[in-house]
Amino acid sequence: MTTAYEAIIGLEVHAQLLTTSKLFCGCSTAFGAPPNSNICPVCTGQPGALPVLNQRAVEFAIRAGLALHCRIAPVSLFARKNYFYPDLPKGYQISQYDQPLCLGGHLDISCDGEAKRITILRIHMEEDAGKSTHDIGQATTSHVDLNRACVPLIEIVSGPDLRSPQEAGQYLRALRAILMYLHICDGNMEEGSLRCDANISIRPKGSTVFGTRTELKNLNSFRFLERALAYEIERQIDVVSAGGTVVQETLLWDEKRGRTLSMRSKEEAHDYRYFPDPDLPPLVVDDAMIGAIRAALPELPEAKMARYTGEFGLSAYDARVLTSEKALATFFEHAVTAHRAPKKIANWITTELLGRLNARGESFESLRITPPQLAGLVALVDEGTISGKMAKQVFDTMYATGEAPQAIIAREGLSQVSDSAALETMIDELLATQSAQVAAYRQGKTNLFGFFVGQIMKKTAGRANPALVNALLRKKLEEE
Amino acid sequence: MSRIRTLQKQLAAGTLTSVALTERYLARIREYNPGLHAYLHTAEAFALELAHRADERRRNDRDVTPLTGIPLSIKDVMHVHGLPTTCASKILEHFHPTYHATTVARLLDAGAVILGKTNMDEFAMGASNEHSAYGAVRNPWDPARIPGGSSGGSAAAVSADLCVASLGSDTGGSIRQPAAFCGIVGLKPTYGRVSRYGLVAFASSLDQIGPMTQSVEDAALILQQIAGHDPADSTARNIPVPDFSARLGDEIAGVRIGIPEEYFGEGIDAPVEATVRTAIAHLESLGATTVKIHLPHTRYAVPCYYIIAPAEASANLARYDGVRFGHRAAARGNLHDLYCASRSEGFGPEVTRRIMIGTYVLSSGYYDAYYKKAQQVRTLIARDFAEAFTQVDVICTPTTPHVAFRAGERLDDPLQMYLADICTSSCNLAGLPGISVPCGVNADGMPIGLQLLGRPMDEVTLLQVAYAYEQSTSWHRHHPPHYGIGA
Numbered sequence: 001m002t003t004a005y006e007a008i009i010g011l012e013v014h015a016q017l018l019t020t021s022k023l024f025c026g027c028s029t030a031f032g033a034p035p036n037s038n039i040c041p042v043c044t045g046q047p048g049a050l051p052v053l054n055q056r057a058v059e060f061a062i063r064a065g066l067a068l069h070c071r072i073a074p075v076s077l078f079a080r081k082n083y084f085y086p087d088l089p090k091g092y093q094i095s096q097y098d099q100p101l102c103l104g105g106h107l108d109i110s111c112d113g114e115a116k117r118i119t120i121l122r123i124h125m126e127e128d129a130g131k132s133t134h135d136i137g138q139a140t141t142s143h144v145d146l147n148r149a150c151v152p153l154i155e156i157v158s159g160p161d162l163r164s165p166q167e168a169g170q171y172l173r174a175l176r177a178i179l180m181y182l183h184i185c186d187g188n189m190e191e192g193s194l195r196c197d198a199n200i201s202i203r204p205k206g207s208t209v210f211g212t213r214t215e216l217k218n219l220n221s222f223r224f225l226e227r228a229l230a231y232e233i234e235r236q237i238d239v240v241s242a243g244g245t246v247v248q249e250t251l252l253w254d255e256k257r258g259r260t261l262s263m264r265s266k267e268e269a270h271d272y273r274y275f276p277d278p279d280l281p282p283l284v285v286d287d288a289m290i291g292a293i294r295a296a297l298p299e300l301p302e303a304k305m306a307r308y309t310g311e312f313g314l315s316a317y318d319a320r321v322l323t324s325e326k327a328l329a330t331f332f333e334h335a336v337t338a339h340r341a342p343k344k345i346a347n348w349i350t351t352e353l354l355g356r357l358n359a360r361g362e363s364f365e366s367l368r369i370t371p372p373q374l375a376g377l378v379a380l381v382d383e384g385t386i387s388g389k390m391a392k393q394v395f396d397t398m399y400a401t402g403e404a405p406q407a408i409i410a411r412e413g414l415s416q417v418s419d420s421a422a423l424e425t426m427i428d429e430l431l432a433t434q435s436a437q438v439a440a441y442r443q444g445k446t447n448l449f450g451f452f453v454g455q456i457m458k459k460t461a462g463r464a465n466p467a468l469v470n471a472l473l474r475k476k477l478e479e480e
Numbered sequence: 481m482s483r484i485r486t487l488q489k490q491l492a493a494g495t496l497t498s499v500a501l502t503e504r505y506l507a508r509i510r511e512y513n514p515g516l517h518a519y520l521h522t523a524e525a526f527a528l529e530l531a532h533r534a535d536e537r538r539r540n541d542r543d544v545t546p547l548t549g550i551p552l553s554i555k556d557v558m559h560v561h562g563l564p565t566t567c568a569s570k571i572l573e574h575f576h577p578t579y580h581a582t583t584v585a586r587l588l589d590a591g592a593v594i595l596g597k598t599n600m601d602e603f604a605m606g607a608s609n610e611h612s613a614y615g616a617v618r619n620p621w622d623p624a625r626i627p628g629g630s631s632g633g634s635a636a637a638v639s640a641d642l643c644v645a646s647l648g649s650d651t652g653g654s655i656r657q658p659a660a661f662c663g664i665v666g667l668k669p670t671y672g673r674v675s676r677y678g679l680v681a682f683a684s685s686l687d688q689i690g691p692m693t694q695s696v697e698d699a700a701l702i703l704q705q706i707a708g709h710d711p712a713d714s715t716a717r718n719i720p721v722p723d724f725s726a727r728l729g730d731e732i733a734g735v736r737i738g739i740p741e742e743y744f745g746e747g748i749d750a751p752v753e754a755t756v757r758t759a760i761a762h763l764e765s766l767g768a769t770t771v772k773i774h775l776p777h778t779r780y781a782v783p784c785y786y787i788i789a790p791a792e793a794s795a796n797l798a799r800y801d802g803v804r805f806g807h808r809a810a811a812r813g814n815l816h817d818l819y820c821a822s823r824s825e826g827f828g829p830e831v832t833r834r835i836m837i838g839t840y841v842l843s844s845g846y847y848d849a850y851y852k853k854a855q856q857v858r859t860l861i862a863r864d865f866a867e868a869f870t871q872v873d874v875i876c877t878p879t880t881p882h883v884a885f886r887a888g889e890r891l892d893d894p895l896q897m898y899l900a901d902i903c904t905s906s907c908n909l910a911g912l913p914g915i916s917v918p919c920g921v922n923a924d925g926m927p928i929g930l931q932l933l934g935r936p937m938d939e940v941t942l943l944q945v946a947y948a949y950e951q952s953t954s955w956h957r958h959h960p961p962h963y964g965i966g967a
C-alpha cells in the first residue's frame with residue numbers, strides 16, 4: 001500500500017446461532033439434512049402462518065452482546081426488510097433495523113503485539129434466507145432449499161476502526177473465538193455459519209473525513225477477507241492516484257480470479273422499505289433476564305489470559321496463543337488437570353503441537369492426541385521414564401497415530417534403563433574389556449569419561465538413564 | 481332464544497340430528513347460492529362427515545358444546561385443512577392449505593360442522609364484494625345491491641340462512657359493514673382476543689377474526705369458542721377469557737353510552753342518522769345514560785387506515801410470487817419477468833392498487849410523510865378513545881354512513897368506496913372491540929346497523945348492551961323475503 005493513504009475498514013459479520021430450532025418456528029436447524037426436509041408453514045412463508053420468536057435465540061444474542069460489552073436494549077423491534085428473491089419465502093426478511101437488541105460495545109484485539117480497541121456499533125437479530133442452487137449448463141433450472149430459511153443469525157457491525165487487512169483478520173479471528181467460547185456459533189466459515197462483509201474506503205493519511213466506501217461481499221474465509229481487502233485497497237488507491245473517484249457500489253470477491261466484481265451500483269441499490277413487523281410485539285428484555293445471562297457467561301479469552309499468566313505463570317505470548325481459540329484453551333486446561341505442569345504443557349502445545357499443525361496445514365479439530373495423552377507424556381519425562389529427546393520421538397508417533405505414550409514406549413522399548421544393578425553389570429563388563437583406557441583415565445586423562453558414557457549409551461541404544469550412568473561410572477572409575 | 485340455542489335444544493331432545501340439519505342447509509345452498517353467490521366452495525361430503533361425528537358425539541354424551549353439530553361457514557380467507565383457500569383471488573386459485581387456522585381448529589374441536597367457504601373481496605380488500613375474482617355476491621334483501629365487504633359472502637349466507645353463522649374477518653369494518661348491510665349481527669373482537677394463525681394476512685396490525693350471526697347471543701357463543709391465547713400467534717394476548725354470555729340479559733340501567741358527534745351529520749345519510757338516533761333513544765329508555773363525547777381525530781381515520789393497511793398488505797402479499805405456490809405465469813424469461821407476469825395475472829385491480837399505494841408509502845423519501853405520520857395519527861385516534869372511555873362504557877354510532885348501494889355504483893370510484901369504512905376503521909386502528917346490530921330499515925326496506933364500540937378486552941359489556949337492545953326490539957326477527965326463512 002502506498003504510504004500516502006490509509007484504509008478505513010468496518011466489518012459486518014453474520015453468525016448463525018447454535019439453537020436447535022429456527023428463529024420463528026420449531027423446525028430443526030441441523031446442517032446437511034436432505035433439501036426441504038426441515039420446513040413448515042412458517043419458514044416456507046405459507047399464507048396465514050405467523051412467526052413466534054425463539055427465546056433461546058434471544059438469550060444467545062444477549063450473550064454475544066454482553067461478551068462484547070454492549071448495552072442491551074430493554075425494548076427492541078423486529079422489522080420487515082422487503083425484497084423479492086426465490087430463496088426468501090415471504091418476500092421480506094424479518095430483521096432488526098432501527099432498534100436493535102445490542103448497542104455500543106467493543107472488542108480488544110492484538111495487532112503486531114499492540115492492543116487495539118475496535119468499536120461494536122450494534123448487534124441485531126435476523127432470520128436467514130434459504131439457499132438457491134443453479135444447475136450448471138442448464139440456465140433455466142434453479143433449486144431452492146429452505147432448510148436454512150428462518151435459521152437465527154446475529155449481525156455484528158463494527159465501527160470503521162480497522163486500518164489494514166491484517167487488523168480485519170485479527171478482529172474476525174478474535175470475534176470468532178468469542179462466539180465459540182460463548183457456545184452460540186460453531187464458527188464454521190466453510191458451511192456459512194460465520195459470514196463476513198466489509199465496508200471499505202481510503203483517505204489520505206492525516207485526513208479525518210471518510211472517502212466513498214464500497215461494500216465487499218462473500219468474504220467467507222480469513223484468506224478471502226485479507227486478500228480481498230488488500231486487492232480493494234490497492235484498487236481504490238489506483239483509482240484515486242489516477243485522478244479518479246471511487247464509485248459507491250457493492251462488490252463481490254471472486255477468489256478464483258483474485259479480483260472484485262461489481263454486483264450493483266448505488267443507483268441499483270434496493271429500497272428495502274423497512275417497517276416494524278406487526279406480527280411480532282416489541283422484544284422486551286428485563287434486567288433480571290440480562291443478569292441471569294451475565295451470571296452464566298463462560299470465562300472469556302481476556303479473563304483466561306489473566307488467569308494463565310497469573311495462576312499458571314505463563315508468558316503473555318503463550319497465554320494469548322492458548323486462549324485464541326476455545327478448543328485450544330480447553331485442551332490446555334484438560335491437560336493441566338491431568339498433570340499439573342502448566343508451563344511445560346503450554347510449551348509442548350505452542351511449539352510441538354501447533355508447530356506440526358501449522359506445518360502440515362491441519363486443523364485443530366483433526367487432532368488425534370488427547371489432552372490426557374499429552375499430559376501423560378510430560379509426566380513420563382518428569383518421572384524420568386523417558387528422556388526429553390525420546391519424548392519428541394514418542395510425540396511424533398502420538399501425533400500420527402493417536403496412541404497413548406505408554407503404549408508407544410512399551411512397544412518400541414523406549415523406556416530409560418534406570419536399573420542400577422543392570423547398569424553396574426554393564427559398566428563392569430565395559431571396564432574389564434577396556435583396561436588400557438581405564439588405566440589412562442586413572443592416570444589423569446579424565447576427558448575419557450565421555451568415552452565411557454558413550455559406550456554405555458551405545459549398548460543401551462540411548463535408553464540408559466544418563467544421570468545414573470554418570471554416577472555409577474564415576475564411582476567405578478574412582479574406587480580402585 | 482337464539483338460533484344456536486334453539487337448534488341445540490332440538491338436537492339435545494333428539495327431534496333433530498346434525499346430519500338432518502346439515503342436509504337441510506346443503507339443500508338450501510344448492511337452491512339459493514346460485515342467485516347469491518355467497519359461497520365459493522361448498523363441502524358437502526366434508527360437512528356430512530362432521531355432522532355424523534357430531535351426532536355420534538352427542539349419542540355418546542361426550543364433550544357436547546353449544547356448537548356441536550351446528551352448521552357454519554368460513555370466509556375463504558381462513559384455512560380449513562382439506563378445503564381450498566382462494567381468498568377470492570386468481571393467484572390462489574388452486575391453493576390447498578396444509579393446516580387449520582386456529583379458529584377453525586377450535587370450532588372443529590367444539591364439534592361444529594363446516595358447510596363451506598364464503599365469497600369475499602379479493603384478499604379482504606373491498607367494501608362491496610365486487611372485488612371477488614370469482615364473481616360478486618348479491619345482497620339477499622335486494623339482489624341489485626351489494627352485500628358489503630369484505631365478508632360479504634358470510635353476511636349474505638347468514639342473512640339468507642344458508643348457514644347458522646359464519647366466521648368473518650375485519651380489518652377496517654369487513655365484518656360490521658356487511659353485517660349492517662345484510663341485517664345481521666357482526667362482532668369484531670378486540671385486537672389480540674382471537675388468534676390470527678391461519679388467517680391469510682391483509683393488514684396484520686388490524687386484522688381480527690369474528691363471528692357473523694343471526695343474534696347477539698350466537699355471537700357470544702362463537703366468540704367463546706374461538707377466543708384466547710394461541711402460542712402460534714404472538715399478537716394473541718395471553719390473558720383470561722371471560723364468559724361472554726355472563727351479562728346477557730342484565731339490565732343496562734346506569735350504563736353510560738358515548739355519542740360522538742363526529743359520527744353524525746355530514747357524510748351520513750339522513751335516514752341512517754335518524755334510525756340510529758331512534759335506537760339511541762331506545763337505549764336511553766332502557767335506562768342507559770347518554771353522554772356527548774368528542775373523538776376529534778376521527779376525520780383522519782380513513783386516510784390513516786388507507787396508508788397503514790396497504791403498507792402492511794404490500795409486504796404480506798409479497799409471498800405470492802409464483803415460486804412456491806399459487807398462480808405461476810406461463811411466460812418464459814428471467815426471474816423478474818416471472819414475478820411480474822405471475823403477480824399481474826394473479827392479482828385483481830383493487831389488490832394491485834393497494835400494493836402500489838403500500839409500496840409507495842413505505843418508500844425511502846416518503847416513509848416519514850406517510851407511514852410514520854399515519855402511525856402517529858393512529859396513536860392520537862387511540863388516545864381519543866382512551867379518553868372517551870374514562871367517561872363512558874360503550875360508544876354508539878351508525879355502522880355505515882348509508883345502506884347497501886347498488887352494484888356497480890362505486891366500482892369506478894375507489895375513494896367513494898373507501899368512504900364506506902368511515903364509521904368502522906377507527907375501531908381497528910385503536911384495536912377496540914365493535915359490534916353491529918340491526919336497528920331498522922330505510923324506505924327501500926334496506927337494513928341499517930347500529931355500531932357499539934367497547935373498551936379493549938371488554939366484549940362482555942359490549943355484548944350486554946347489544947343484547948339488551950336486540951331483545952327489546954324486533955329487528956333481529958326481520959329476514960329477507962324469498963328465502964323461505966321462518967318456514
Ligand SMILES: [Zn+2]
Pocket residue numbers: 022025026027038039040041042043044150
Ligand atoms: Zn419451520
